[in-house]
Amino acid sequence: MSIEEIFERYVESKIFKDREKLLPDYVPEELPHRDEQILKLASILAPALRGSRPSNVFIYGLTGTGKTAVTKYVLRKMKEKAPQTVEYAYINCRQNNTSYRVLAELAKHVGVKIPFTGLALGEVMKRLLQGLERRRYVLIVVLDEIDNLVKRQGDDVLYFLTRVNENLSSSKVSLIGITNDLKFTEFLDARVKSSLGEEELVFPPYSAAQLEDILRRRAKEALHEGVVDDEVLRRVAAIAARQNSDCRLALDILLKAADIADREGASRITLEHVEKARNEIEKNLAVDIIKTMPLHVKLVLASIYLLSRSDSARMITTGLIYDKYKELVGKVGIEPVTSRRVSDIINELDMTGIINAKVISLGRYGRTKVVSLGVPARNVEEGLMSDLILRSLIENMEE
Ligand SMILES: Nc1ncnc2c1ncn2[C@@H]1O[C@H](COP(=O)(O)OP(=O)(O)OP(=O)(O)O)[C@@H](O)[C@H]1O
Ligand SMILES: [Mg+2]
Known part of the structure; x- marks a missing residue:
C-alpha cells in the first residue's frame, strides 16, 4: 500500500459518514421506542x-x-x-x-x-x-x-x-x-x-426488534448508504438482546465492526466483521470484570480455571471446586470462606457469563451442579494474572 493510499483512506472513509454519531455520549435527534x-x-x-x-x-x-x-x-x-x-x-x-x-x-x-x-x-x-x-x-x-x-x-x-x-x-x-x-x-x-x-x-428493556430499529437509525446518521444491511443489523441486535438487551452494547458492537471494516478498507460491514467485533468486546468485558473481582471470587474462578485445564474430560462439580479453592487458599495463607459462600460465588460468576453452571441429575445419586468456563480460558487467565497473588499461584501450579 502506498503512502497516498493510507492517507486517502483517512480522508475519505468508505464506511463512515460521521463516526461521532455512533459514540456512546452522542444524544441522537430521535430516540425511537422511548x-x-x-x-x-x-x-x-x-x-x-x-x-x-x-x-x-x-x-x-x-x-x-x-x-x-x-x-x-x-x-x-x-x-x-x-x-x-x-x-x-x-x-x-x-x-x-x-x-x-x-x-x-x-x-x-x-x-x-x-x-x-x-x-x-x-x-x-x-x-x-x-x-x-x-x-x-x-x-x-x-x-x-x-x-x-x-x-x-x-x-x-x-x-x-x-x-x-x-x-x-x-x-x-x-x-x-x-x-x-x-x-x-x-x-x-x-x-x-x-x-x-x-x-x-x-x-423497560428493548426487544431485539426494537434494538435493530434503533441501530438502523443510528447507522443512517453515521454510515454511508449501503454499508450495512438488515442481516448485519439483525445479528448485532440479536447479540445485544441476549445480553440484557443493552443498547450501549449494541452500538458498541456496530461501531467496532464498522471500525474493523474501515481499517480493512472494505466498503461494507459483513457478518465476519460483526463476529470479530463481538469477540473483541466480549474479551475486554470478561477481562475487566475479572480484574475488579474481590480476592475470594478470583480464587474460586482460578479453581475452576485450573480444574478445566488439568483434565478437560472430568466434570467440574461444586465439591471439586471447593477442594481446589481450599488448596489455593492454603497456599496463599488465608482463611477460606464457607462452602455455602463458595456456592453463592459460583452463582454470581454464572450470572456474569464468565462461567456456565448447570444442575444435572446423577440418577439415584441425586443432583449436582457442574461448571464450565463461559469465555475462552486465555481471557480468564489474562484477567486473573493481573493480580499478583493469583499470578504467582497460577504460575506455581504450572510446574
Ligand atoms: N431509543 C434510542 N435510540 C437511539 N439511541 C439510543 C436509544 N436508547 C439508548 N440509546 C443509546 O444507547 C446508549 C445507552 O443509552 P443510555 O446511556 O441512555 O443508557 P442508560 O439507561 O443511561 O444506561 P446506564 O444505566 O448504564 O447508565 C447511548 O449511546 C444512547 O445514545
Ligand atoms: Mg446512564
Whole structure:
C-alpha cells in the first residue's frame, strides 16, 4: 500500500459518514421506542416552563435502556423552548462520587466557586443556598448513576436537596435521580425516598426488534448508504438482546465492526466483521470484570480455571471446586470462606457469563451442579494474572 493510499483512506472513509454519531455520549435527534418515557418526563417537567417547581422524578431501568439519553434529550428540548427560565445541572455521580464534589458541581452551576477540597459540607451547602437565592429560576438537578453516591456517602446530599426549597424564596430546585440499581434505595431515609420518588419512571428493556430499529437509525446518521444491511443489523441486535438487551452494547458492537471494516478498507460491514467485533468486546468485558473481582471470587474462578485445564474430560462439580479453592487458599495463607459462600460465588460468576453452571441429575445419586468456563480460558487467565497473588499461584501450579 502506498503512502497516498493510507492517507486517502483517512480522508475519505468508505464506511463512515460521521463516526461521532455512533459514540456512546452522542444524544441522537430521535430516540425511537422511548416515546412513552419522553412524553411522561416532559409532562412532569413542563411546569418549570412557567416557573413552578416540577415534582422530583426517580428514573430506573437496566443498563443501556436509554435513561441518560432520554433525560438529556428532554432537558435539551426544554432549554431550547425557554432558555431564560429553565436551567438544569447534569451531574454524573460515578465521576463525582462524593457529597462534596456533587455539591461543588452544583455550586458551579449557580455561579459560586467552591475550592476543590477543604470546606466543611455545611459550609458548601450554605454557599450553594446563597448562590441559589441570588438567582430566580427553576433549577432541575439531574443526579445520574445516583447509587454510586449513596452507597459511598449516604444520603446527606439528597436530604439537603429534597429540603432545599424550604429555605429558598426566589429560586426552586427539582431533582431527577437516575439509577440501574434499585438496591441502593435501602440506604435511603424514608423521607428522602418518598420525596425523591414523587414521580417514578421505569425504562423497560428493548426487544431485539426494537434494538435493530434503533441501530438502523443510528447507522443512517453515521454510515454511508449501503454499508450495512438488515442481516448485519439483525445479528448485532440479536447479540445485544441476549445480553440484557443493552443498547450501549449494541452500538458498541456496530461501531467496532464498522471500525474493523474501515481499517480493512472494505466498503461494507459483513457478518465476519460483526463476529470479530463481538469477540473483541466480549474479551475486554470478561477481562475487566475479572480484574475488579474481590480476592475470594478470583480464587474460586482460578479453581475452576485450573480444574478445566488439568483434565478437560472430568466434570467440574461444586465439591471439586471447593477442594481446589481450599488448596489455593492454603497456599496463599488465608482463611477460606464457607462452602455455602463458595456456592453463592459460583452463582454470581454464572450470572456474569464468565462461567456456565448447570444442575444435572446423577440418577439415584441425586443432583449436582457442574461448571464450565463461559469465555475462552486465555481471557480468564489474562484477567486473573493481573493480580499478583493469583499470578504467582497460577504460575506455581504450572510446574
Ligand atoms: N431509543 C434510542 N435510540 C437511539 N439511541 C439510543 C436509544 N436508547 C439508548 N440509546 C443509546 O444507547 C446508549 C445507552 O443509552 P443510555 O446511556 O441512555 O443508557 P442508560 O439507561 O443511561 O444506561 P446506564 O444505566 O448504564 O447508565 C447511548 O449511546 C444512547 O445514545
Ligand atoms: Mg446512564
